[in-house]
Amino acid sequence: MSNDRRRLRLVASGGQGDQAGGADADAPRELDWTILMARAQDGDRTAYLRLLQEITPYLRSRVRRWHKDQWDIEDTVQDILLTLHSIRHTYDPARPFGPWLVGIANRRAIDRLRRLGRTVLRETELDIEHEAVPATPQEADGMIDRHHLEAAIEKLPPIQQKAVSLLKLKEMSLKDASAETGLSVASLKMATHRALRSLRAMLADRRDS
């Protein structure tokens, strides 16, 4: 029990991923998991490691029923693994492992779905319409503004510069920009958001002065 309270010590995976197992037939696999879990409860770390590696692909495919986004799926799988770890003493080796695991997995997946539902309700998708373009800019003003804007953009950190130039100046979609830069959609959004905030601050200063 004192182990549960101890802080989690983080280690690197050393290259071997979580691709092991998962292809076996269902029934013997479940029996395997039951045995592995029972051993893990007795403190067998190798068995526990193997169990976690084997259930991860299964959990991923299960979570896919609820979540579409790759990040959500991965976060949910990690949530499930952490929950499993913290309540692993509640598993009774006399009973099958599958329903116990599925009970935890469903709970976590639905929890995240609820949270996402609440967030999505209040968020607005970032798209072209939200860009406020002056209605009919005067030619000369436009040139000056453009000049100021370019100067301001150059002062931004490189990632934000890239995000603004791809998403706002070249009007690429988030997906394309993500493919081109190799950054995730979330970090692109965040970079754009920060860039626009700094730009606004900079341009507002200029207007004031």
Add this chain to the structure above:
Amino acid sequence: MDTSDLIQSLAVNAGPVRRLRPPLVRAAGWLILAAAIMTALTISHGLRPQFAERMRDSLFAMNMMSSLLTGVLATVATFFVSLPDRSRWWLLLPAPALVPWLSTIGYQCFAGWVPVPPGAITVEAASGCLATLVLTSLPLSLVMLGMLRYTAALRPTSVVLMGSLAVSAITATALSMFHPLDATAMILGWNLGTALSFLGVAALISRRLATRRAGKGVRRRSCLDL
């Protein structure tokens, strides 16, 4: 953090754990403790006057039996439902005893409390009721909380409500043995009311957090009006 890193970390941190005993055994353990507390309180308070006489009153006997049965069944249901691999249908287990119990509830404590006539004696009596019931149900609730703390990660709401029902029913049975007034309505109000108010506060807090996050969402939108 990468999932494979997380797996490695979890495996490195996995020491041996002590398995939980089967839910029936745990429920029995809690019930034995409840019986011990009930007996101790009955001895210290003394059996209520005319207890044997009251027991001959079929309504009183039925009330007591059904509340005891509700307590036992709700305890069993709580311990079963707290585990991830058990069906939610366990929540229906106490229903057959709960219905006769609720249909025989008396309102003596409330009847004395709610109208509050000018003489403050009734309020005193009712607060006496409240003190006794808090004293009886608090240790039971705390022990159950300790025994079921792992369920916080699973289905806390139904377990909390079922556990409160178990504590209420056991407390009601205990009080009907040594308390001169029938306090069932107040007991249910106290135990389930406390549980519900905690759940309500939790819901409010989580909603407020969500709203605060939403505030950011709105700001993000307004930022675009460069």
